[in-house]
Amino acid sequence: MAAVGHYALLFIGAALINNILLTRFIALCSFFGISNNMHTAIGMSAAVVFVMMMASTTTWIVWKVLLVPLGVGEFLYIPAFILIIAALVQFVEMYLRKSSPVLYRAMGIYLPLITTNCAVLAAATEVAKPGFFKMNMAYGYSLGEGLVYTLGVAVGYGFALIAFTALRERLDIAPVPKALKGNPMSFITAGLLSLAYVGLAGWFGL
Amino acid sequence: MLLSVLKAVGALALLGVVSAALLSVAARRFHVEVDPRVEAVASALPGANCGACGNPSCFAVAEGIVAGTLPVNACVAGGPSVADSVASLMGQDTCEFVAVVTARHCGGGTRAQRSYEYSGVRSCGSANRMAGGPLVCASGCLGFGDCVRACPFDALHLDARGLPVVDLAKCTGCGICVRECPRGQIGLLEMLPDRAPVVVRCNAHTRAKERKAACSACCIACRKCERECPAGAISMVDLLAVVDYEKCTGCGVCVEVCPQQCIDLYGRPDGKPVAGADGAGKDVAGFAAARSTVRDASDVEEPAEA
Numbered sequence: 001m002a003a004v005g006h007y008a009l010l011f012i013g014a015a016l017i018n019n020i021l022l023t024r025f026i027a028l029c030s031f032f033g034i035s036n037n038m039h040t041a042i043g044m045s046a047a048v049v050f051v052m053m054m055a056s057t058t059t060w061i062v063w064k065v066l067l068v069p070l071g072v073g074e075f076l077y078i079p080a081f082i083l084i085i086a087a088l089v090q091f092v093e094m095y096l097r098k099s100s101p102v103l104y105r106a107m108g109i110y111l112p113l114i115t116t117n118c119a120v121l122a123a124a125t126e127v128a129k130p131g132f133f134k135m136n137m138a139y140g141y142s143l144g145e146g147l148v149y150t151l152g153v154a155v156g157y158g159f160a161l162i163a164f165t166a167l168r169e170r171l172d173i174a175p176v177p178k179a180l181k182g183n184p185m186s187f188i189t190a191g192l193l194s195l196a197y198v199g200l201a202g203w204f205g206l
Numbered sequence: 207m208l209l210s211v212l213k214a215v216g217a218l219a220l221l222g223v224v225s226a227a228l229l230s231v232a233a234r235r236f237h238v239e240v241d242p243r244v245e246a247v248a249s250a251l252p253g254a255n256c257g258a259c260g261n262p263s264c265f266a267v268a269e270g271i272v273a274g275t276l277p278v279n280a281c282v283a284g285g286p287s288v289a290d291s292v293a294s295l296m297g298q299d300t301c302e303f304v305a306v307v308t309a310r311h312c313g314g315g316t317r318a319q320r321s322y323e324y325s326g327v328r329s330c331g332s333a334n335r336m337a338g339g340p341l342v343c344a345s346g347c348l349g350f351g352d353c354v355r356a357c358p359f360d361a362l363h364l365d366a367r368g369l370p371v372v373d374l375a376k377c378t379g380c381g382i383c384v385r386e387c388p389r390g391q392i393g394l395l396e397m398l399p400d401r402a403p404v405v406v407r408c409n410a411h412t413r414a415k416e417r418k419a420a421c422s423a424c425c426i427a428c429r430k431c432e433r434e435c436p437a438g439a440i441s442m443v444d445l446l447a448v449v450d451y452e453k454c455t456g457c458g459v460c461v462e463v464c465p466q467q468c469i470d471l472y473g474r475p476d477g478k479p480v481a482g483a484d485g486a487g488k489d490v491a492g493f494a495a496a497r498s499t500v501r502d503a504s505d506v507e508e509p510a511e512a
Binding site for chain 2: 062066067070071072075076079080083084087088090091094095097098099105173174175
């Protein structure tokens with residue numbers, strides 16, 4: 001029971017309280033870039049969940065097996081993880097194209113975008129080398145904990161992106177003053193949305 | 207010091223070599239043969255991804271055409287020229303293609319009575335949801351231009367009457383406006399063959415008296431056009447004049463006799479819109495002359511001389 005509570009807290013902490021977009025301000029480029037249309041936002045969110053889980057698993061293994069035993073992890077983790085994530089995403093793209101054309105068509109166009117998505121690197125780093133987000137449970141994650149944490153980050157990303165897209169779609173037909181039309185209004189909306197999330201800070205000591 | 211540098215270089219090199227090996231194996235293993243014709247057909251299609259044909263993208267249509275699951279004239283918006291070039295890429299003869307265009311069955315605009323003052327979001331969809339829309343007429347054009355914004359080909363524009371006018375030279379017949387219009391499914395906008403010579407500017411089916419109270423531009427079901435039409439192409443369906451385009455010869459008599467000026471000239475018989483089409487004036491004589499010079503004798507009958 002305690003274990004379930006522990007995992008639930010880990011998930012909630014990653015998804016809501018330390019939301020990667022609205023509290024940590026990571027991956028904002030995609031937050032503004034692909035929030036014009038609900039269809040693409042949902043596709044991107046699904047693709048991020050998928051890629052993030054795979055990336056965190058791989059980087060966790062490389063960290064434990066290669067970087068820590070060699071004693072080079074402390075300064076080499078960022079280039080190593082970037083290398084791994086880039087190669088992994090390309091591999092996934094090829095694999096999907098061959099094995100599941102339907103999924104490829106739905107997700108394929110987002111995969112190259114995700115290669116450069118900092119949220120993936122942030123989650124992978126946090127799983128291998130906790131403490132970056134200064135959460136109280138900062139210690140070495142087990143693989144299971146790492147995956148729950150990553151799922152939380154990805155779901156939080158998708159949740160924030162879809163909520164923001166819904167707001168932007170409504171704002172598109174609303175009578176917004178001319179000077180604020182487009183990006184200015186989006187920035188104001190994102191700021192207010194972020195303000196709402198900041199209200200969650202510190203819950204459960206997370 | 208030197209040892210940790212060597213370790214770092216070694217670790218990164220190892221990761222790099224392993225990922226490179228993995229990717230090159232994957233590139234072999236998961237190689238997908240792409241039919242070069244797909245690219246060729248895709249580049250012949252308009253590429254607007256309008257979705258009028260019911261497929262998610264132009265590329266999907268190209269794949270379907272090459273795979274044989276879609277006909278070469280699958281692209282609705284591209285018209286006969288695209289169908290022809292796709293057909294020649296696929297090694298087939300040119301194909302029959304009936305072009306369609308959008309027609310608006312409403313002449314109300316500023317002449318339609320309002321039941322209340324609407325001050326919400328300037329969109330037809332939003333206005334239509336508020337107590338059935340601000341117009342007394344439940345079939346009339348709301349005039350906030352959802353169709354204008356939806357048109358990917360810039361073929362619709364609101365005119366001074368507050369009605370969307372179709373630019374027949376640009377309309378590709380994709381049908382997006384009909385789907386976007388909140389009243390499109392009940393007959394306000396309709397896809398017509400692009401040779402349709404006239405269009406009735408009303409689609410209300412209420413009683414004529416109610417209709418007249420709601421709008422001064424409506425069809426009053428006087429049956430004059432039905433009596434006068436030399437080809438017998440107009441009939442009354444639910445108190446509304448309806449044109450049978452199989453029989454219509456484009457003589458323009460109905461346009462002249464309609465006391466409500468509720469029937470407009472329309473169409474682009476030779477691919478170009480005729481002068482005076484879509485309510486831009488009622489030059490019936492010039493219109494009929496333009497039509498008779500381009501009419502394919504096998505296509506429609508000659509109008510009876512009145």
